[in-house]
Amino acid sequence: MTAILLLNGPNLGILGRREPEIYGTETLFDIEKAIEKEVAERGWDIVSVQRDSEGELIRSIQEHYYTAGAIVNPGALMINGWGLRDALANYPKPWIEVHLSNVWAREQFRHESVIAPLADGVVVGMGALGYRLAARALLELTPPIG
Numbered sequence: 001m002t003a004i005l006l007l008n009g010p011n012l013g014i015l016g017r018r019e020p021e022i023y024g025t026e027t028l029f030d031i032e033k034a035i036e037k038e039v040a041e042r043g044w045d046i047v048s049v050q051r052d053s054e055g056e057l058i059r060s061i062q063e064h065y066y067t068a069g070a071i072v073n074p075g076a077l078m079i080n081g082w083g084l085r086d087a088l089a090n091y092p093k094p095w096i097e098v099h100l101s102n103v104w105a106r107e108q109f110r111h112e113s114v115i116a117p118l119a120d121g122v123v124v125g126m127g128a129l130g131y132r133l134a135a136r137a138l139l140e141l142t143p144p145i146g
């Protein structure tokens with residue numbers, strides 16, 4: 001079965017309990033279920049990976065080249081995740097960067113993402129809905145075969 005990779009970086013495993021006034025009350029599990037629903041129409045599944053360390057995120061990108069596309073929330077690695085950036089440069093399918101919060105409305109250090117220039121698209125500030133929008137974008141970017 002075709003799958004998309006949902007990749008979440010540091011501190012995103014505790015969504016729902018993490019600064020809910022900024023990141024919302026939905027958990028990663030809720031988000032996974034919502035994306036599953038979104039891509040089910042194409043018969044796609046999801047592979048969800050959340051890691052707090054950059055090396056493990058890099059490894060999972062390398063292990064999932066077979067997926068049809070990826071949704072990536074790098075968390076704070078957006079700021080200085082050069083290894084993550086290089087791993088994504090070699091990911092062969094479309095991928096969308098997602099940030100729950102509007103990073104440009106926040107501290108200056110969140111205003112630049114080292115991975116964004118490589119992404120097929122970026123969704124920012126839409127909360128958990130952003131992941132679903134990214135899933136829809138991947139469906140559009142990957143037309144059905146036949």
Ligand code: DQA
Binds near residue numbers: 011012073
């Ligand atoms: C985040 C924004 C980042 O700046 C922050 O470090 C996160 C979450 C977001 O989803 O809004 O961990 O990626």
